[in-house]
Amino acid sequence: MSAIPFVFSVLILQLLFASQQCHRFLAAAADGRWQLLQKSIGVSAMHMQLLRNDRVVVFDRTDFGPSKLPLPNGKCRNDPSDTALKVDCTAHSVEYDVLTNTFRPLMVQTDVWCSSGAIMPNGNLVQTGGFNDGERRVRTFSPCSTCDWQETPNGLAAKRWYASNHILPDGRQIVVGGRRQFNYEFVPKTITANTFSLPFLSQTSERGVENNLYPFVFLNVDGNLFIFANNRAILLDYMKNKVVKTYPTIPGGDPRSYPSTGSAILLPLKNLKAAAIQAEVLVCGGAPKGSYVQAVRGKFIGALNTCARIKITDPNPQWVMETMPLARVMGDMILLPNGNVLLINGAGSGTAGWELGRNPVLNPVLYKPDNKIGTRFETQNPTTVPRLYHSTAALLRDGRVLVGGSNPHAFYNLTGVLFPTELSLEAFSPAYLDTKFNNIRPTITAPKSMSGIKYGTKLTVRVVITGKVAKNQVSVTMVAPAFNTHSFSMNQRLLVLGNDKVVALGKATYDIDVTTPRSGNLAPSGFYLLFVVHQGIPSKGIWVKLQ
Structure with missing residues (x-):
């Protein structure tokens, strides 16, 4: 099927339904x-x-x-x-x-x-x-x-x-x-x-x-x-x-x-x-x-x-x-x-x-x-x-x-x-x-997507961050993909691995050491999205398989 790109930002909504009022709440900082x-x-x-x-x-x-x-x-x-x-x-x-x-x-x-x-x-x-x-x-x-x-x-x-x-x-x-x-x-x-x-x-x-x-x-x-x-x-x-x-x-x-x-x-x-x-x-x-x-x-x-x-x-x-x-x-x-x-x-x-x-x-x-x-x-x-x-x-x-x-x-x-x-x-x-955060947004370069990781072990994630890095605001997270229906996302789960150590390698490249979850009670085995978050701004995720 052909793509239908249509990007828009809405600042003020006009009345959508003559017979039906909709909730609208616009704050200045929306x-x-x-x-x-x-x-x-x-x-x-x-x-x-x-x-x-x-x-x-x-x-x-x-x-x-x-x-x-x-x-x-x-x-x-x-x-x-x-x-x-x-x-x-x-x-x-x-x-x-x-x-x-x-x-x-x-x-x-x-x-x-x-x-x-x-x-x-x-x-x-x-x-x-x-x-x-x-x-x-x-x-x-x-x-x-x-x-x-x-x-x-x-x-x-x-x-x-x-x-x-x-x-x-x-x-x-x-x-x-x-x-x-x-x-x-x-x-x-x-x-x-x-x-x-x-x-x-x-x-x-x-x-x-x-x-x-x-x-x-x-x-x-x-x-x-x-x-x-x-x-x-x-x-x-x-x-x-x-x-x-x-x-x-x-x-x-x-x-x-x-x-x-x-x-x-x-x-x-x-x-x-x-x-x-x-x-x-x-x-x-x-x-x-x-x-x-x-x-x-x-x-x-x-x-x-x-x-x-x-x-x-x-x-x-x-x-x-x-x-x-x-x-x-x-x-x-x-x-x-x-x-x-x-x-x-x-x-x-x-x-x-x-x-x-x-x-x-x-x-x-x-x-x-x-x-x-x-x-x-x-x-x-x-x-x-x-x-x-x-x-x-x-x-x-x-x-x-x-x-x-x-x-x-x-x-x-x-x-x-x-x-x-x-x-x-x-x-x-x-x-x-927003593109204004691109200079502090991490880009994961290693491990490669679909890599396997084991319980309770050290994992090194390599990223590129072009702007100034606040090492105490770097964190790795893992998200389980959820099954969504009727307002409930089943199996939805996010684990904050944080960071054990951040090492600058030069040329805007950093290694982040983390420890993976220690048991299936914390994170059942399977595929997760792994992100690096810097000052609240996440990278694109990669897929990892926890086993």
Whole structure:
């Protein structure tokens, strides 16, 4: 497909919708730049995953009828169980090539609607569940220029719809929850495959509303799993199927999980050589209690404007509340290479669900976790494209954030509706990509991309920095590529390796010595993006394989 370059900076937005007010918040110091990459890729990006070959797999669902992208060479999907179209000659998945700004159609055989997944240690995307004939499927996509989806029937022990996945230190995926599934299981299955009961999921499910789907799951530094659903969390020893800690309810008690969809991240892990490493989780946005029922009745309640932050490793952990500059439901939270967090996409009122969101939040917000409370949020320049229900976002190797999706309708509605189905792809460039920082921006020259690194060993990263170097502001970071859908980036993780020593070699060249993570509890084996950050400005990343 031909590239459609269209770069623009927005200073002042005019009214976009005569009948629909949008959130706009322009500060004098607003930063960031938007770029339209593709006007249409033919498929709305409900799910998104960056691969180690700098391509992004995007997919929607199969049961809404034809997409706007035909399958190649007369290929058609024959599915007698499909609820919309038994013979479908259009694609419901694409592979987007970041480096060439092109895309190609892919073919999924069963319904991937509201599914989940993660990158395995070998770099393959293993994706699970969905709806109807897809609810027990396991699908694999290998990074290669001609690869397509491969499917395993009955690869799951239970039906998984709206579940969450995470890579474990032993290389398996854990699949947690899903609609009416108050349990978890592992992928790949073993001969003794089974599901393991998790009563916490039934305890957090509200009758008729749920508010606990797509639970927020993070691997803690002790190897246990932090699992958040609705408005509270537990720490689970998944091997023994035992809850080892129960966290307090977020103050106010409002739900943060689907369909009152907030978002959450594990904040960057630091001081990795310390005996006791601290881990913090940040949960932002969502919808007040009762919002879903009200939205179904046509009344759209304002979204939550709060974030809750907790040190999950503390012996007596407590939530600390913060106020965002913009209320947001159905937003995404993306870890940037320098350790800051980007809040992007979403609505200012309503909830997730067909036709249930209003007041698009067009401005991203930057969250700086190391700043003092009250000074952490910075509003960024706005897009012109509403990204509501079924929007996605993913960090790219060059530091941009890829943004796609938004389909608040049961089918593709491109005209005559308040918020048309969105088939475009955009990129948001944070301020650190401004050319004015080029003199302090590192360029990695060694190791080469795709190099292997081992646990707990010395690693030397060589960079070129043309400007004056502040050695105490040089840091190496590693970011795990996340599987993004429904406002949650599964398996998202950033490790700050810092620097043990910076040595000037002359001719603007420097060697940075760091120590790699010591165990799979800190960083499960697999592919990571490695960046060098200087004075808050990141290099382009390189791929490394931790093993």
